[in-house]
Amino acid sequence: EAGVTQFPSHSVIEKGQTVTLRCDPISGHDNLYWYRRVMGKEIKFLLHFVKESKQDESGMPNNRFLAERTGGTYSTLKVQPAELEDSGVYFCASSQQSAGGTDGYTFGSGTRLTVV
Amino acid sequence: AQSVTQLGSHVSVSEGALVLLRCNYSSSVPPYLFWYVQYPNQGLQLLLKYTSAATLVKGINGFEAEFKKSETSFHLTKPSAHMSDAAEYFCAVRPGGRALTFGSGTRLQVQP
Numbered sequence: 001e002a003g004v005t006q007f008p009s010h011s012v013i014e015k016g017q018t019v020t021l022r023c024d025p026i027s028g029h030d031n032l033y034w035y036r037r038v039m040g041k042e043i044k045f046l047l048h049f050v051k052e053s054k055q056d057e058s059g060m061p062n063n064r065f066l067a068e069r070t071g072g073t074y075s076t077l078k079v080q081p082a083e084l085e086d087s088g089v090y091f092c093a094s095s096q097q098s099a100g101g102t103d104g105y106t107f108g109s110g111t112r113l114t115v116v
Numbered sequence: 117a118q119s120v121t122q123l124g125s126h127v128s129v130s131e132g133a134l135v136l137l138r139c140n141y142s143s144s145v146p147p148y149l150f151w152y153v154q155y156p157n158q159g160l161q162l163l164l165k166y167t168s169a170a171t172l173v174k175g176i177n178g179f180e181a182e183f184k185k186s187e188t189s190f191h192l193t194k195p196s197a198h199m200s201d202a203a204e205y206f207c208a209v210r211p212g213g214r215a216l217t218f219g220s221g222t223r224l225q226v227q228p
Contacts, residue, residue: 004159033215043160043206043218056215091159102148104162105216
């Protein structure tokens with residue numbers, strides 16, 4: 001089966017610009033997660049979709065970040081306007097079971113975002 | 117809140133030596149615990165998981181981990197390191213009803 005696909009793999013933008021990251025989960029996985037790793041620090045949870053609904057968005061840093069999952073398939077994460085501290089690697093993951101389940105997530109290769 | 121702590125941000129071993137990567141969790145109830153590996157320029161890959169069945173869990177690539185409730189630990193081991201094991205390893209916990217929470221990661225270096 002195809003894995004979790006993220007694109008672009010790299011993005012370099014200027015401060016104040018807008019960037020949209022995309023994630024295509026494994027087909028049939030209702031659960032989709034966004035994580036971020038900034039400057040070699042911990043991998044931090046951003047939010048969790050169940051189908052098209054936001055189940056948990058407690059990790060979203062501020063209102064410059066907007067995540068959508070229209071139709072419950074792929075998801076986008078928009079950063080507008082981007083700030084220097086938004087630089088990092090953004091990971092997407094998907095799973096069949098809900099957050100209370102025991103399955104591990106399948107992760108994409110990540111999008112490396114650099115804001116200059 | 118449940119969390120995990122990984123001791124040692126960098127570990128270096130010789131090829132053929134034992135690999136030991138440490139992870140301690142904080143939880144009032146036995147959690148679900150995971151180890152992930154990230155090879156250069158790749159995504160996170162699940163190595164193994166503990167879900168309250170056997171306390172000794174075997175994973176891919178010869179890795180295993182033992183859940184020790186008395187020590188609140190879930191250390192990752194491999195008897196003999198290969199050069200291909202060089203990567204970053206993450207311990208993670210899955211609090212009930214919530215998403216995965218990761219440790220800070222341990223970068224494993226394997227010397228020839």
